[in-house]
Amino acid sequence: MLDLKLIRSNPDLVQERLNARKAGEYDIQPILDLDAQQRSIEGDRGQLQARSNEIGKAIGQKMKGGANPQSEEIIALKTEGNEVKQKLADLEPQEKELKAQIKALILALPNLPDATTPIGANETENVEIRRWGDEYKKDATGILPHWDIGEKLGILEFSRAVKVAQSRFVSLMGAGAALERALINFMLDTQIEAGYTEVMPPVLVNSESLTGTGQLPKFAEESFRCAEDDLWLTPTAEVPVTNLYRDEVLDAENLPIAHCAYTPCFRREAGSYGKDTRGLIRLHQFNKVELVKFVHPDHSAAEHEKLVGNAEAILQALKLPYRVLELCSGDIGFSAGKCYDLEVWLPSAGTYREISSCSNFYDFQARRASIRFKEPKQKGTRFVHTLNGSGLAIGRTMAAVLENYQQPNGTVEVPEVLRSYMRKDFL
RNA sequence: GGAGAGGUGGCAGAGCGGUUGAAUGCGCCUGACUUGAAAUCAGGUUUAGGGUCAAACCUAACGGGGGUUCGAAUCCCCCCCUCUCCGCCA
Known part of the structure; x- marks a missing residue:
């Protein structure tokens, strides 16, 4: 606001x-x-x-x-x-x-783009900041899209999931489920090590919470709703975790507060009927590890850079090639003032795909959710700045692993950092 | 789902129609005492909106929304939430 x-x-x-x-x-x-x-x-x-x-x-x-x-x-x-x-x-x-x-x-008004956010009309004018991991890009010849290799290995089950729910759902089977868990645990462990405190929040949230982070009132059609209870399935852990501190006055000395959270996320994906119809890229339900920070306004820019670094660390540890984009004013999200996207390399498509979005909301969400802090010796209160970013989207990470680690013989190598979690070297 | 209790300031907790924005305690801040600290004593300490160079000052807020009254934290109605016991259940 x-x-x-x-x-x-x-x-x-x-x-x-x-x-x-x-x-x-x-x-x-x-x-x-x-x-x-x-x-x-x-x-x-x-x-x-x-x-x-x-x-x-x-x-x-x-x-x-x-x-x-x-x-x-x-x-x-x-x-x-x-x-x-x-x-x-x-x-x-x-x-x-x-x-x-x-x-x-x-x-209904979005946040003001930060002065440092590049001006641009749409996603074509986003600015690439840096690339990482070109040396890990392999020859893409013969690499199957992740949905094909996943079905071949018997670890991704799409058609039966559609029977159980509807299109844009998946069931992970056997090593697929294990890989998902391994990714979740690896990401959480890494972020906890980096100083984030883990939280498992409710994934049903009320309207006030969705308003606090900016999904309501404008984007009601994007979330699943339990109409009889004023509860919605959370589209991202950003919502419950940020709203943990709604209507609170925090002590300045406790800032920054940094949380990481694994949650399933639910999105209706209204209006994207033709897009990404296959695979793990765009599902109604997906898993994500989210990073959320509450910071002193003086430090939000530096904290933002740190948070992007925390998300990048996951991709680097997994040796997945990626690039960092700074979103332009025409493409940043409703609540964000400044935003970096991480895009991971998908060899089967020969493109980078978004795998994390790291935003600085300044006091926009804090004002909506009334999250303030008090400094000792100073009268009154101020709004905190809120930040968040994916660290990372699990399904899309799985897709990237299935493609980037695919072997000529049709197996998939388990990334080194996941082996202790998976207890196997190949899928 | 049934029965009961309750929601007040950063926290705990009084108040149950009249100068109560709200006793008291804790916390916090300032000052005195002290070499320093502790303890003690004195004073101060809610938030939001308006107003002002800055103050003074004005208004609102005791879970939320209505009502009664010249006047409501206090009385009435509706809603929400929390807790306890019983039932059911992962």
């Missing part, structure tokens, strides 16, 4: 930053208009309420002093009190309605 005070005091800057996402898409003028109305009413209301309080206090004092409740003096005050109440009854609903409208409009 953007700061209304910033919108009010610096409308041109805000509008210009929003235009960097998509020109003509966002207009803050209605907010400014409604805000002016609301403030005007609030002024009047405040005065009336002050008078009402005076009357109440005056009556209280006189009664305590033994005044007759039927005396003219008291009756006159009560009459005025009733008049004030009438006027307030007229003003209050107006102001309430205006506030609700403003809130709804602000909740």
Whole structure:
């Protein structure tokens, strides 16, 4: 959520930053208009309420002093009190309605792209920052797509999963399930070693939580909902883990708070019907290890770089070639101000595919979820900055392993760092 | 699912119609005492919005939403959540 005070005091800057996402898409003028109305009413209301309080206090004092409740003096005050109440009854609903409208409009506004975020219209204008692991790229000749090799090895079961659920689901069988577990454990162990505290959060979350991180209200159609309970299947552990601290005031000395979490993730993938219909790339249910940080605003840029490094460390340990993109203003997510994507090399397709997205949300989510911190000796509170990134998406990592580690004889070598988890060298 | 209890400041916990934004304790901050610290004493310490150069000041908030009243943390109604016991269950 953007700061209304910033919108009010610096409308041109805000509008210009929003235009960097998509020109003509966002207009803050209605907010400014409604805000002016609301403030005007609030002024009047405040005065009336002050008078009402005076009357109440005056009556209280006189009664305590033994005044007759039927005396003219008291009756006159009560009459005025009733008049004030009438006027307030007229003003209050107006102001309430205006506030609700403003809130709804602000909740629909995305974060401002950071000044360092490259300007661009769409994903074609993302900027490649660096590449890693070219030396591990093998000759792709004869390499089967991961879904083919997976079915051949009997470790990925698509058609039966479709019977059980629907399309875009998979069952992992035998060594496939074991590999998934190995990846989860390896990633968690690595991130715990790097200083993250593991958490296993609920994967059903309420609407307030989804609003806190920015999935609601705009992206309701992207999540599975249990309508009777106001609960949704979490689309990413970002939601439950960030909301762990919703409506809290944290001690500055406890920052940064860093969590890693393994959870299944659920996405409806509405509107992507033709895309990635085969394999593990785009499923309604997938596993992910997520990294989430709550940091002091002064350190969020440095913490962001560190977090990207933590995600990269997984790919490096797995010796999977990847590149780092900095997303441009037209492609960063709704809540993010700055975002790096990690893309892993998929030899069968001859392309890099997103495997992690690491974002700095600045105070955008913290403001929505009211996550603040207090510094000793300083008055008041400030919003923390929240960061998160995949570390990593398990299914896509599995796809990358099945392809990058595929042998000419149709087996798949187990990456060295996973062998102690798998207790075997080949699939 | 049945029965009961309860949701108050950073925490614990009073208040149950009138100058109560809220006793008390803990925590925290400032000062005194001390070589320093502890202990002790005095004072201070909620958040949000408005206002101001900065203050003063004004308004709101005692789970959420309505209602009664000149006036509600306190009374009434609805909803949510938590806890205890019973039942069921991984």
